[in-house]
Amino acid sequence: MVTLAEVARRAKVTAATVSNALHNPQKVKPATLERVMAAIRELGYRPNLTARALASGRTSTLALMLSNVTNPFYPEFVLAAEREARKRGYFLLVCNTDDDPATTRAYLEQIAGTLAAGVIVMNTDLGERELAQTARNGAAVVLCMWEHVRASRTLPCVTADFAAAGSLAAEHLSELGHRKFGALVGVGSGGPQSRRLGGFAQALAARGHPERALAVAESRDTIESGYETASALLRARPTLTSLFATNDLMAIGAMQAAADLGKRVPNDLSVVGLTDIHLAHQFRPALTTVRFPTQRIAAQTIALTLEMIEGGSAARSVYTVGEPELVVRESTGPAPVARRKSAT
């Protein structure tokens, strides 16, 4: 491994000068600079990030902790976050905590404040208290997409407007004439996605739908679980004409369940999801869903994290980024005319 000292020796200067050449080239005489650069090139020198971090007290790496990369939302988020981070000169290291608090804790303890100057934590089972402790260890900790964080807590948090997203789904379905609604609420690390459901229910109420018009079932945040849960729900409530899932994965599973029960989507059953992951438009029928501004959230999260690192500001509020947006595709349609009525 080539060290600064070796470069210095070869360029006939001291380590300090090489360091300067690297960080404050304008402070170095052009001729010297050139010699140093040549030495660097010839020796194939590459700074040791570890040493640099230790000496300077700063790192240019960020860590992103997420519960399960296998959920397609995360990769899409990672892509955006990584781009933003790199654009600003930081590396993004993704840590998969595998839905395991112990693992999360381990990553957090080891990496936060040492390997990474900032840590972005997406939904986990860890409490805010524990996370806040990490923050006291010198790292900038930013929560992201937490559904249950309120303002004025200890840690800053950037999220989407979950309730508004739910509302949008409800309004869409209501406008299509639906009167019977099913809902699949996702429960995963980070607790149930109840804000989204809350927004949905509230919008329904605001439009005059009685409470009993809504049948809710809990589901894990996967296609498989959405399938199972929707199957059960549709069987228990055969008159449902619409289904809202608090995330796209479950919505997709629900569409398959409907198909297997002989219900056509959207003719017999309208399905709307939430998030608008790529799969939403890749599946057939293409899923009507409410889009979260994933890119913007990612960018904003990175921005906030860097602000905290560089500015040292300890902002502690909730930033709600962008507006959810309804994306109508093929999985929703007018409520079917009720059999009984038409039979009358």
Next chain:
Amino acid sequence: MVTLAEVARRAKVTAATVSNALHNPQKVKPATLERVMAAIRELGYRPNLTARALASGRTSTLALMLSNVTNPFYPEFVLAAEREARKRGYFLLVCNTDDDPATTRAYLEQIAGTLAAGVIVMNTDLGERELAQTARNGAAVVLCMWEHVRASRTLPCVTADFAAAGSLAAEHLSELGHRKFGALVGVGSGGPQSRRLGGFAQALAARGHPERALAVAESRDTIESGYETASALLRARPTLTSLFATNDLMAIGAMQAAADLGKRVPNDLSVVGLTDIHLAHQFRPALTTVRFPTQRIAAQTIALTLEMIEGGSAARSVYTVGEPELVVRESTGPAPVARRKSAT
């Protein structure tokens, strides 16, 4: 930030003893050990990984570089790799290089050998030469899933048997009575997936199918691109009754293309993919595909990397892990009886 020195002061020992208490507890008198541990607990001390790495010259972190997390194969791989790494006491940091050689280079240069003791590189546009250079910087570099690496190169590589996987697909289709074959070859970072195609073509030839029975088209490794390419191919060759895609994403796109062209899968067209990502069974019709032993490959890759780090051995061979396996689902079926013939 609590340092070793502070702990030492509180426990009335020196830093060296605290360090020993942490790493060689048996070398410390029980009473002292207890005092040290108490101090650690009370102060909430957490070792600084950066300093430790610098002083000891070792890290317990691995980096996994992949071109695009958004391709579902990677998350599935990451999950397995992370578990294996953690089981063995290492952290796994995932770096998304965004299909960009410059980014890859940056991560490699900065992270390999300093932040991470070992680096696993999945398909990228970087040449082996360049990667080998990284290895000389002190990091254990292991290639994974490279389709174009031959044995006895500079870097060790663990992969699957691509050709065998292709063969399996061909044999399946051939046995179903198909005579006209289409193939979608994926081209992405890392070059075309030609081994898989090679295996497919060879198996076809071995079974007596003439070369002109196979129509090949190149596609990017996405559902969208698979859709486009398959559409074009199916239009150009309307008599095709079967389609092999060198990966599942394209296969899924192809099934959709078929549907949009009015071809039923598998009645009019059989489609077989490769990899067996989760989506393969989640889509409808469920995709017949050739499964790669992803978990085993991941585990083996981690194992090899650690072996290199800990044992220092510079193995440089290609490890082909496990056997690909045909998974028959709903997207393949007997070749349709030709119209002309039945009309005669």
Next chain:
DNA sequence: TTGAAAGCGCTAACAG
């Protein structure tokens, strides 16, 4: 069993 001392590779004042 514990401590003293040196140093990992680099940065950051401060002199010169």
Next chain:
DNA sequence: CTGTTAGCGCTTTCAA
């Protein structure tokens, strides 16, 4: 402009 000096927080001989 360049060099000197002093660490960053930890590990690691080597003595005591």
